[in-house]
Amino acid sequence: MQCFKNGKAVAQIDLHDRAFHYGDGCFSTARMIDGQIELQARHIARLEQACQALQLRANLVSLPMSLAHLPRATGTLKIIISRGVGQRGYSLPEQEADVWLFFYPKEQVLPFEPESIHSDVLKLRLGQTMPALVGIKSLNRLEQVMLKAEADSRQLPEAIVLDQQSEIVEGVSSNCFLKLNNTWVTPELRYNGVQGVMRAEILARMQQQGIACEVRSVHQDELQQLQSLFFCNALSAMKMVTQFADHALDVTSCQTLFAQLQLNRIA
Numbered sequence: 001m002q003c004f005k006n007g008k009a010v011a012q013i014d015l016h017d018r019a020f021h022y023g024d025g026c027f028s029t030a031r032m033i034d035g036q037i038e039l040q041a042r043h044i045a046r047l048e049q050a051c052q053a054l055q056l057r058a059n060l061v062s063l064p065m066s067l068a069h070l071p072r073a074t075g076t077l078k079i080i081i082s083r084g085v086g087q088r089g090y091s092l093p094e095q096e097a098d099v100w101l102f103f104y105p106k107e108q109v110l111p112f113e114p115e116s117i118h119s120d121v122l123k124l125r126l127g128q129t130m131p132a133l134v135g136i137k138s139l140n141r142l143e144q145v146m147l148k149a150e151a152d153s154r155q156l157p158e159a160i161v162l163d164q165q166s167e168i169v170e171g172v173s174s175n176c177f178l179k180l181n182n183t184w185v186t187p188e189l190r191y192n193g194v195q196g197v198m199r200a201e202i203l204a205r206m207q208q209q210g211i212a213c214e215v216r217s218v219h220q221d222e223l224q225q226l227q228s229l230f231f232c233n234a235l236s237a238m239k240m241v242t243q244f245a246d247h248a249l250d251v252t253s254c255q256t257l258f259a260q261l262q263l264n265r266i267a
Contacts, residue, residue: 004101007065017098019082022090023140025097026050027080028197030234031266033109035072038266039234042197047081050136051097056081058097066101075105076235080139111264112237114255117157119229119241121220122172124150126163128191135195147172158231158239163192166220174231174239175199177213179253180222184213198232205261228253237263 003010018024028043037043044060051058058081080100086093124147151159151172158171168187170176175196177186186203189195206213228250229241240254258264 002070002103002105004066004069004103006059006099007062007068009069014085016085017082018084018086018093019080019139023138024054025056025080025082025139026054026137027078027139028137028234030077030079030197031075031109032070032077032103033074035067035070036267037067037077039197039201042200043079043234046137046195046197047079050138051081053132053136054083054138055092056083056097058099060099062099063101066099070103073103073105074107074109075103078102078104082139112266113264114230114251114258115236115239116242116251117231117239118243119159119231120154120156120245121160121162121223122147122150122154122156124161126161126169126192128163129193131191134192135189137194144172160223160229162220167191168218168220168223169193170196171231174233174236176229176231177202178218178222178226179228179250180218180225182227184211184257185218186213186215187218188215190217196232197234198237201266202232202237202261202263205263209260211257211260230254237266 026047028047030043031038082098082100084093084095084098126143147161158174160176161169161172163169169189170187170193175186177184186199203213226244226249229244231239238254238258240251241249242251
């Protein structure tokens with residue numbers, strides 16, 4: 001693993017960094033192939049949106065400086081923006097936020113292919129998020145930690161997560177698309193959840209291809225009519241569900257959509 005802070009290689013983190021004390025910041029995780037970040041524009045746009053929502057004064061100019069240390073690198077990239085070192089207490093420090101880059105090398109990153117998994121609904125549920133923070137991928141991921149613990153205990157690679165009103169939100173670390181009544185649907189994320197870059201890319205490609213997809217609230221009861229389901233994030237374009245609880249699902253629709261959207265080609 002290699003780590004860079006504001007464009008310079010570092011080997012340690014200050015003990016007073018607010019990312020450690022309060023989870024005060026945001027992040028995005030991406031694949032890198034031959035020095036190029038997949039969906040780079042979407043990752044940057046999401047980070048800028050998060051910085052605005054969190055009142056983080058971050059200078060993303062240092063990001064290319066960090067990437068210059070990784071010519072033709074292949075692996076996984078995690079970009080973290082921390083409000084940085086500050087005094088004790090919640091008051092905001094005056095300095096600009098720090099832009100961190102963590103790089104985890106791999107010998108090879110293959111083009112995306114549909115993955116087959118089994119899934120179910122988790123018992124743990126999400127609460128409502130402060131409206132200004134809905135969709136933001138902040139460093140506060142305790143909900144996902146607890147949800148992942150349940151999923152692991154049930155040996156579920158990914159699972160549907162509900163909120164307190166029994167509305168479908170997303171997966172543990174993915175967004176989801178469901179086929180209901182022969183129409184693709186993805187939850188609109190009104191009160192919680194993360195606006196994923198792969199979700200945005202898939203929605204854009206569906207619109208370009210003229211493939212109908214509703215972005216709306218989806219109640220748990222609608223799972224009784226579930227025909228197909230897949231999860232997606234920046235590291236996996238499509239995890240299609242073959243078995244949901246005790247029911248077999250149609251994966252042909254997922255495979256057809258994957259081919260139509262050319263999700264093996266992500267730039």
